[in-house]
Amino acid sequence: MSEDTDGKHGVQSMEVGMSILRAMVDGQRSMMLKDIAAAAGMPASKAHRYLVSLIRAGLVEQDPMSSRYDLGPFALNVGLVALDRLDRVRLGLNAIAELRDEINQTTALAVWGDRGPVVVRWERPRRPITVNVITGTVLELLSSATGRVFAAWMPRKVVAPLLAAEMKAPDLPPELKSKAGVEALLADVRARGFATTDGFHKVPGVTAAAVPVFNFRNEITMALLAVGVQGMLDTSADGLEVSHLRRHAEALSLRLGATGEPKPPQ
Known part of the structure; x- marks a missing residue:
């Protein structure tokens, strides 16, 4: 099964993307690409591809001055809605x-x-x-x-x-x-x-x-x-x-x- 195909057990690419988000949440601060990749347990090139997609979805944003990555506006909205519904x-x-x-x-x-x-x-x-x-x-x-x-x-x-x-x-x-x-x-x-x-x-x-x-x-x-x-x-x-x-x-x-x-x- 390829990385981007799904089966009865779920979508692997989605799980990989979530592992990157989880690494960023656990980091509790904006992070450099190498630090995100290390925390997520994958090569920096692979982490970068996923970060590009996460940025397009609004889940991640990158500071153009420092090149550091942080949670994006949609990720924050998801968190606030989840908390509000508790x-x-x-x-x-x-x-x-x-x-x-x-x-x-x-x-x-x-x-x-x-x-x-x-x-x-x-x-x-x-x-x-x-x-x-x-x-x-x-x-x-x-x-x-x-x-x-x-x-x-x-x-x-x-x-x-x-x-x-x-x-x-x-x-x-x-x-x-x-x-x-x-x-x-x-x-x-x-x-x-x-x-x-x-x-x-x-x-x-x-x-x-x-x-x-x-x-x-x-x-x-x-x-x-x-x-x-x-x-x-x-x-x-x-x-x-x-x-x-x-x-x-x-x-x-x-x-x-x-x-x-x-x-x-x-």
């Missing part, structure tokens, strides 16, 4: 179900709504004493771990009015009643990569930990959280609950196309 909530629901089984704590998934973070689903653990989370609950930004995660990474213009209103609440700790105190809290959340309400929660005796999930724009898109009885849920950075939360959030972010550092709030 059901992020479905992926998040799978994650909190697995997370519940791993840590045996109440777990939940939250997204940003019109008035702040909203719980879209929660999973009950298998233990006699549990903390229930009501689906549809809108969480406050300063008194919930999930709210703190969203406040730390959402655009400032979005969260500023909500934060200003919450700072007037009489039951807030003194350090959260000033703009400087709130900014210090959110900076700490960004530095640690997660938020907790170990010492302060709207419901006495309840503690929680939350981690952000980022999309292909490196913007926060969801939050995973674990909620439990104070003293029965470890909110330390290297504890079981936070470690598993972070692992699932990182896997989800990667699945949704996040790369590099999260986008800082503007």
Whole structure:
């Protein structure tokens, strides 16, 4: 069978072309012909022939100044469409179900709504004493771990009015009643990569930990959280609950196309 003929097992030339694209994706930067050929495991002359066709299809483009190759506009469009079609909530629901089984704590998934973070689903653990989370609950930004995660990474213009209103609440700790105190809290959340309400929660005796999930724009898109009885849920950075939360959030972010550092709030 020739390289460009197809059979019942597929089109070999298509598979070769995809191997070149895969090499370019794995390279994570624009590449010279020799580097693409080496990564794809083929002679440079063969790789060049395929690159010419990929350029014509818009999947690859070449910089005329440096002669380096990179993904083209059609390849980028394909990637963005694929990401847009991902059901992020479905992926998040799978994650909190697995997370519940791993840590045996109440777990939940939250997204940003019109008035702040909203719980879209929660999973009950298998233990006699549990903390229930009501689906549809809108969480406050300063008194919930999930709210703190969203406040730390959402655009400032979005969260500023909500934060200003919450700072007037009489039951807030003194350090959260000033703009400087709130900014210090959110900076700490960004530095640690997660938020907790170990010492302060709207419901006495309840503690929680939350981690952000980022999309292909490196913007926060969801939050995973674990909620439990104070003293029965470890909110330390290297504890079981936070470690598993972070692992699932990182896997989800990667699945949704996040790369590099999260986008800082503007």
